[in-house]
Amino acid sequence: MxxxxxxxxxxxxxxxxxxxxxxxxxxxxxxxxxxxxxxxxxxxxxxxxxxxxxxxxxxxxxxxxxxxxxxxxxxxxxxxxxxxxxxxxxxxxxxxxxxxxxxxxxxxxxxxxxxxxxxxxxxxxxxxxxxxxxxxxxxxxxxxxxxxxxxxVNDNLTMFPSDLPVDRASKISNWVSISVGCNNTCTFCIVPTTRGKEHDRRPGDVLAEVQRCVDNGAKEVTLLGQNVNSYGYGIGDRFAFSKLLRACGSIEGLERVRFTSPHPAAFTDDVIAAMAETPNVMHQLHFPLQSGSDRVLRAMRRSYRTSKFLTILDKIRAAMPDAQISTDIIVGFPGETEEDFQATLDVVEQARFASAFTFIYSPRPGTPAAAMEQIDHDVVQERFERLVALQERITAENLATFEGRDVEVMITGSGRKDDNTHRVTGRERTGQLVHIGVPEGFDTPQVGDFVTATVTHAGRHNLIADPDPSAGQTFSIRH
CATH class of the missing domain: 3.40.50.280 (Cobalamin-binding domain)
Known part of the structure; x- marks a missing residue:
């Protein structure tokens, strides 16, 4: 037996x-x-x-x-x-x-x-x-x-976790950490306490790990850090992150590079240029707003204001018109007024985020914001629902613009419903999730293949591509 x-x-x-x-x-x-x-x-x-x-x-x-x-x-x-x-x-x-x-x-x-x-x-x-x-x-x-x-439990870093053995969950899409810890002092965040001060890995070590990922079959890497675009500041090189992105562009076999998450205050023109000019760096960006009220941003100790945030977004979209930008927003931060919240709605409407991770503020013991006067839950819940409704509309309008367009999708597997619909699943270059139907007579793409297909329908949070080649729509596979 x-x-x-x-x-x-x-x-x-x-x-x-x-x-x-x-x-x-x-x-x-x-x-x-x-x-x-x-x-x-x-x-x-x-x-x-x-x-x-x-x-x-x-x-x-x-x-x-x-x-x-x-x-x-x-x-x-x-x-x-x-x-x-x-x-x-x-x-x-x-x-x-x-x-x-x-x-x-x-x-x-x-x-x-x-x-x-x-x-x-x-x-x-x-x-x-x-x-x-x-x-x-x-x-x-x-x-x-x-x-x-x-x-x-050590409070001081003695070894980068990246120096330890690894069992990667995905063979084709890998995470690569470029730094650990955070030097920011956001009043709502516990991360500096749990992760400590920011420590950057040597660029050579990062690139060596990226190369190992590619040698082992990875076609995509995502560079990770609590604040990736402050990479190198500790050694006085404020261009280190853009240099790292450009260096990833010279690694043969590396099809896609993504990164998360940057801090708006440190998002500089050289990073925008590196994203736009390096072919394998994807035009996808997670850009945490947190609030559209300057008064609340000040209370959060976020070192930017909405005008700077929106100016950077304009620069990104001027350099990369196809960029898909997501964000984080906290609703009900202590002291937030209806006027503050309306300012957030106004910025969301103007920014046109592809998607947003929206959170009701929850106090973390040990953070300054936890000691501030909290807002009634019913008030916060009502605001939260208004924000979600607004972002859902914007997301749907954004996804609708993909209909009829050809997208290149890296196949990562099948979605929950794909077995019933005979579709395969992956993400196109700017990060949107796409479910692809395989036309009759065509081979089924395998994990790691790249499929170019015509988007036929926009869902609430994903795209559907059920192309009909006989009608002139696209379906092709690149191994």
Missing amino acids: NEEMMTSEERNASPSATAQDRGKGLFYVHTLGCQMNVHDSERIAGVLEADGYVPATQEQMDAQDVDLIVLNTCAVRENAAERMYGTVGLWYRIKQERPNLQIAVGGCMAQLDRERICRKAPWVSAVFGTKNIGDLPALLDQNRLTGEPQVK
């Missing part, structure tokens, strides 16, 4: 039969939060595999047949702690049935609440900070020996 045919009880009853397949144990990493957390989870997986652990299959996870579960946490939202304790509480039920199961908690909440986690969830085996990913295997070993929770 092979392992796939065994029940979880049979596997547990005969560990020697499957010990080689399980290594030091089957593990699963559950990720909450931003792209940086997603990339950190790839490093967590890489470190565990290098130590002899084996990633669990989806079937094994569904059957709760795992030996180690790692929760990589986020601390940005108010309910982050509730989500963390709720999740590890659910996992405790699994541990009651599988006493040898180890549970580890890492990431930003671990950096903040290290001692509280051990008090409230004593069944947790290991707690490790954002700068301690490489220490996880040793913490787990020590927990097995002592039965006591093991904690290691």
